[in-house]
Amino acid sequence: MADSVETALSVYATAIKTFMKIITDLDKAIAKLVQTIPEEYSSRSIPSIGPVYDADIMAEIGWYVKLWKKTSRQSPSVT
Structure with missing residues (x-):
């Protein structure tokens, strides 16, 4: 049993x-994608x-x- x-x-x-490795990979991919967005449109x-x-x-x-x-x-609309 043991x-x-x-x-x-x-x-x-x-x-x-x-799962932790997958989450880490996804975090890195999201971070890379967010870097393409100008800072004035983000909350960085x-x-x-x-x-x-x-x-998010x-x-x-x-x-x-x-x-x-x-x-x-x-x-x-007119009410």
């Missing part, structure tokens, strides 16, 4: 290490905002900007 527990824990540890100038969090903020804001542009093109 062997099976050790094997299961070993598999889990390997999976966690693999704010202390303690890293490139991944900056990308831009993604969230981008959705609202698209919604605002879509709704502002429509003629105002």
Whole structure:
């Protein structure tokens, strides 16, 4: 029984290490992508905002900007 527990824990540890490596690779790719965006369009100038969090903020804001542009093109409704 102890062997099976050790094997299961070993598999889990390997999976966690693999996921951590994937996350690190994704963070590096996001950071590289964010560097292509001009600083005035990002929040990189704010202390303690890293490139991944900056990308997350831009993604969230981008959705609202698209919604605002879509709704502002429509003629105002008269009630």
